[in-house]
Each structure stands twice: as C-alpha cells, then as structure tokens.
Amino acid sequence: MPKKVGILGGTFDPVHIGHLRSALEVAEFMLLDELYLIPAARPPHRSTPQVSALDRLAMVELAAAEEPLLRVDDRELMREKPSYSIDTLESLRSELAAHDQLFLLLGWDAFCGLPGWHRWDELLQHCHILVLQRPDADSEAPEALRNLLAARSISDPLTLQGPAGQISFIWQTPLAVSATQIRALLASGKSARFLVPDAVLAYIHAHGLYRGAN
Numbered sequence: 001m002p003k004k005v006g007i008l009g010g011t012f013d014p015v016h017i018g019h020l021r022s023a024l025e026v027a028e029f030m031l032l033d034e035l036y037l038i039p040a041a042r043p044p045h046r047s048t049p050q051v052s053a054l055d056r057l058a059m060v061e062l063a064a065a066e067e068p069l070l071r072v073d074d075r076e077l078m079r080e081k082p083s084y085s086i087d088t089l090e091s092l093r094s095e096l097a098a099h100d101q102l103f104l105l106l107g108w109d110a111f112c113g114l115p116g117w118h119r120w121d122e123l124l125q126h127c128h129i130l131v132l133q134r135p136d137a138d139s140e141a142p143e144a145l146r147n148l149l150a151a152r153s154i155s156d157p158l159t160l161q162g163p164a165g166q167i168s169f170i171w172q173t174p175l176a177v178s179a180t181q182i183r184a185l186l187a188s189g190k191s192a193r194f195l196v197p198d199a200v201l202a203y204i205h206a207h208g209l210y211r212g213a214n
C-alpha cells in the first residue's frame with residue numbers, strides 16, 4: 001500500500017490550536033498515515049529575536065507529542081537559510097517510495113501566491129496540493145493559476161490519484177486563533193491558556209518567551 005503523507009509548513013511562532021486542529025482534521029479526513037509539521041526558518045523581516053528557531057521547534061514537538069498522526073520535521077530549520085518549498089519537497093520525496101503520496105497543505109492565500117514561489121511549476125512533480133478553503137470564501141484564483149486549476153484540479157480530494165500532480169480543495173472552518181494574537185496576549189501579560197496546548201504554554205512560561213514582544 002502506498003503511504004499517504006501530509007505536510008504543513010509555518011513559522012509556528014508559537015504553534016497553536018488553529019494549526020493543530022486543522023492538521024488533525026485534514027489527516028483524519030484524508031486518511032493520512034502521518035502529517036508532518038515543518039517549522040520554517042524565519043525570513044529576516046519577521047524576526048522576533050527572543051524566540052529562537054530551537055524554541056519554536058521544541059514547542060511544535062511538545063504539541064505533536066500528544067497526537068500520533070502528527071510528526072515534526074526539522075529539515076528547514078537545520079539549513080542555514082530559509083528554504084524554498086521545492087527544496088523541502090525534493091528532499092522529502094527522496095526519502096519516500098516512488099508510489100507514496102505526498103500532500104502539501106496550503107491555505108487559499110498561500111495558494112494564490114504560488115506563482116511567486118521559486119520553481120513553482122515543479123512543485124506538482126513531487127506532491128499533490130490540498131488547498132484549505134474557508135466555506136464562506138468566494139475567492140477567485142489569479143489568472144496565472146487558472147490554466148493549472150483547469151488542468152489539475154479534482155473535486156473530491158479522496159480521489160487524488162498517484163504520488164503527485166493534482167490539486168484539490170478541502171473546505172474547513174479555521175478556528176479564530178493566530179500566533180500574532182497569542183504573542184500580543186503574552187506581551188501584555190494576559191493568558192494564552194486554551195489557545196495553545198498546556199505543554200506549549202508551560203514551555204513558554206518556563207523559558208520566558210514572548211514577554212514584551214509581538
């Protein structure tokens with residue numbers, strides 16, 4: 001049987017229940033064997049210097065430890081500079097069997113920005129793309145993606161065929177949580193309890209993270 005592997009990238013600064021519920025729901029719906037959370041090396045313009053890449057990684061590991069379907073992959077943080085998705089996909093693909101299915105999870109906004117990504121036209125050689133779309137969104141794809149969608153999109157994500165090459169949509173209501181909101185709460189001395197797993201909150205407090213920064 002081909003393995004079914006999902007990947008969700010993000011800065012995870014910090015990881016929160018929005019990321020975790022979304023990842024878990026997709027993993028269960030798509031019958032994935034595992035879903036990798038892949039913390040990104042932070043681009044220079046987003047730096048919040050008091051939270052290191054290792055702290056972000058440690059928090060994602062604590063969160064994923066509670067759920068067997070979720071795994072953590074540190075390959076982007078272990079590189080010296082921010083990675084292109086194509087590099088991450090090539091690297092992951094080299095570790096899988098040729099018939100294994102790889103699913104890249106992208107929010108609608110990220111998907112619309114795809115034509116600006118490095119070697120974007122090669123992404124589908126390595127994975128399928130699952131676009132996470134809000135049920136209430138009435139968004140139209142940019143011109144540059146229309147032909148691709150016409151050629152590659154499949155209406156039922158459960159019928160995506162083969163190891164890579166197709167696009168499908170998953171309709172999902174995101175929890176109204178963002179890392180920006182959590183950083184702001186913590187910076188102003190308020191609680192982030194119930195927005196992040198307890199183990200992540202304990203790590204944040206033990207390491208004095210996000211105090212006076214957002």
Ligand code: ATP
Nearest residue numbers: 009010011012018019022107174175177178179180
């Ligand atoms: P920030 O507020 O710092 O921009 P964020 O909360 O959006 O951060 P990211 O690490 O940038 O978190 O997000 C990683 C991925 O998780 C992205 O694909 C993003 O669309 C998705 N995501 C973020 N928040 C939610 C949420 N509440 N529900 C579902 N998916 C989410």
